[in-house]
Amino acid sequence: MFKMQKKNEERIRRHKRVRRIVNGTPECPRLNVFRSNANIYAQVIDDTTGKTLLSCSSLELKLENGGNIEAAKKVGEAIAKKCLENNIESIRFDRGGYVYHGRVQALADAAREAGLKF
Numbered sequence: 001m002f003k004m005q006k007k008n009e010e011r012i013r014r015h016k017r018v019r020r021i022v023n024g025t026p027e028c029p030r031l032n033v034f035r036s037n038a039n040i041y042a043q044v045i046d047d048t049t050g051k052t053l054l055s056c057s058s059l060e061l062k063l064e065n066g067g068n069i070e071a072a073k074k075v076g077e078a079i080a081k082k083c084l085e086n087n088i089e090s091i092r093f094d095r096g097g098y099v100y101h102g103r104v105q106a107l108a109d110a111a112r113e114a115g116l117k118f
Helices: 002-019 069-085 103-113
Strands: 030-035 040-046 051-057 092-094
Touching (some): 002 092, 030 103, 040 103, 051 069, 069 103
Antiparallel strands (some): 030 040, 040 051
16 A cells, blocks of 8 residues: 555656646646546646636546546547637647556547647
């Protein structure tokens, strides 16, 4: 238990370091990613008002296995589609302190392919 707690504290420290640089504005909001063992979540956030503009998750899409790369791709496509419907074309990507590979990278690549610019 202690090892997982320490691992998450280190991830939070990395996320805070990234957040000092990556800020979302109304013109270019921040796309935040959170992953758990079972699911993956994405939020588009305007940091000037502190509000979540859009969100999507593998739970919302009712995917059978929400903790794999295929689910991350579907969440990336869905969040990009929602952004484009709401006239959000460019975003800033916030990996949430996670390493940029696997599910996080799959979500980002799918969002790029669906039309988001970042």
